[in-house]
Amino acid sequence: MKRFLSLVLAAGLALSLTACGDVLVDLDTPKSGELSAQYEFYPDSMNTLRADMQITPEQADDVFIALVSCGLDGKINTISESDGVYKIRWGSSTLEVTMNDDGTVSEISDGKDVLFPEYKQYNFLLDCKVKTADVESGSGDVIGQRAFVSVLKSQLADLAPENFAEFAETVVKDSGYNYFTIKCDDGTGIVFDGSDVSLPVYGQLDDDGRVSDTVGFIKQGADGSYTYEQAE
Structure with a gap:
């Protein structure tokens, strides 16, 4: 009975977190301490990146760093995917991220200009x-x-x-x-x-x-x- 109650409580906790839009994510990565100290929106953004893009915490760190270099300055609200391109939204801003098969970032754009890995102006x-x-x-x-x-x-x-x-x-x-x-x-x-x-x-x-x-x-x-x- 005790084991059954433990499982029920664990499931209830997981559901409550999901209902709040959060996912349990391991933030104990080589870069997590420094990123948490620098960016207050890092933990919540990591949760969304990890869950919606289905990547590892380490890969999510690298995506987060790349996004910050392209202007990310607040908590990521939503991520949607279409034809392999992820639209990352926060506030009134949006960036589009294309991933490589190995989980690394291929390209980040603002819908026109390519911002990462190097700037390329839309013609x-x-x-x-x-x-x-x-x-x-x-x-x-x-x-x-x-x-x-x-x-x-x-x-x-x-x-x-x-x-x-x-x-x-x-x-x-x-x-x-x-x-x-x-x-x-x-x-x-x-x-x-x-x-x-x-x-x-x-x-x-x-x-x-x-x-x-x-x-x-x-x-x-x-x-x-x-x-x-x-x-x-």
């Missing part, structure tokens, strides 16, 4: 709708087409060089347009003349999306990367 240029217009001669005859995308100047200013190169290579190169313009909201922009990606020009644009006042040149190197040079 918003690839999402821009390419619009076209006729190119006319002085007599009004249609002699070709031009293409352009519209962006905010602040977006262009923050664009990673590798994303500019990717856009030039995958969207502009060999597109066949008379010229291709990245048009900013302040009237400036970048023009690839003849859809040639080797030397786009930056400056003030006219009404037809061509550079009317050159500010600088964006030169493509042998390795495909670009460097900017101010016009004299």
